[in-house]
Amino acid sequence: MSPAVTQQPAEDTLGSVQPAVTLDHVSKSFGRSGNPVLDDISLSVAPGEFVCLLGASGCGKSTLLNLVADLDQPTSGSITVPGGRAALMFQEHALFPWLTAGRNIELALQLRGLGRAERRAEAERLLELVRLGGAHNKRVHELSGGMRQRVALARALAQDANVLLMDEPFAALDAITRDVLHEELTRIWADANQSSGSAGQGLSVLFVTHNVREAVRLAQRVVLLSSRPGRIAREWRIDLPQPRRIESAGVADLSVEITEQLRGEIRRHVQH
Template sequence: MTASISFRGVTKTFPVRGPGGARQRTEFTAVDRVDLDVAAGEFVVLVGPSGCGKSTLLDLLGGLTRPTAGEILLNGTPVTGPGLDRSTVFQQYALLPWRTAQGNVEFGLESIGLPRRQRAARAREYLGLVGLAGFEDRHPHELSGGMKQRVAIARSLAYDPDVLLMDEPFAALDAQTRESLQDELLRIWRRTGKTVLFITHGIEEAVYLGGRVAVLTSRPGRVKAVLPIDLGSRGEAQEAQDLRSSPEFARHRHEIWSLLRDEVSRAQQLEKEAAPV
């Protein structure tokens, strides 16, 4: 089962200490009145300048924090906390170094009380899904960065969440590995039909992965535009072509950069103003 997501007027503020300490506490607004709908089984990418609240939105959807105003619905039900219907893949792999690849995938299954034999079978199944069959007994230090991220993805998928939240999962990887894992992720998404909300700073990554791309403003983050991405069918034949060099890809990339340019400049100016003299 996949899930639909709805952000309705979502605002999140954080208390900050002013120059006078606790007596001058103020509020910092990370995201402001965000409205965004994600259909069940859709792959949506969030892009925006640094500090615009992309990760805050993922934390809110993950139930790690609550909105100051507005609400987030998952299949029409308000999100009030973490749940097994959502799983997050971070930039840092967060693998347990003393566990093998299989042991890391099994870790999440232990928390839901799955019997040992079923845990082992499911871990092998999902390691195979991410292309790591034969590497079940390797420890993290024996795996490349790309392989570690594959283990993290397998761990997130193994307990069958409805929604996969991905917070710049490929940012730390080299360009070749990143592109390879982008293709792998699209293959997994097509096979599993999960609802995916993916954060990136990379415009090309956003265009390549997203069925739609939501562009956020500089702080506080608001939805500036949501753009559909039409690159045609992405079946096996299409994947053999270099989509990144196509006119359609270039058009989408230019459209997103045109929306982001002013926001990036504004974010840089805000950073300068906030920097200590």
């Protein structure tokens, strides 16, 4: 195993600090058959931690994210998010096409109770944060795919949540745009945790992907789910320094190792 990776349960990293997200023996079944999509998932995410959930299509990654977002309820087990409702960013931008970029963000700010002037100023700040300064009055159809995802990220951040849930948000983008947004997300996450200081909770990210290199590039910890039912098969703590490049030797080496484990889980599912 590469020296950049250590395997250990999440609880070892938390100590006495209250986790930002806790899943305790969570299972989820659908339909009359009652066959589980997720089975006995126990996972903790520390304040300020970046965790990637990795697995083959259909292993329950998105289902798990929906449970944490309180969009659905587990069949058994419990989920705790002490900071309140988590912010969720989808694979599709889900922007309202009849609104401008700025007004899409302001909707989230309005739900927080901010006044009109405050909303405008905060939306401008968030657009600057995602490198879209000056785009407040642009309509959705005027924005590229990458720009739309930046607005969607700004809208998620506008919810001022301590936990950001991301469901394959860059999967539909071309490789270069995805690479740039990896850099931006890493910067925003690092800046949020640096500015929070010791007194703040920081920004925890739970990021779903089936792209191994994306997971290794972004995460402090990669959690591999088995296929149908989804169980935690293995996890890796990624000690490579940030910022990382997706083509770097360290990312490539770890990606090969994790890919082999992913292939093994897929083969095991096919055999059964």
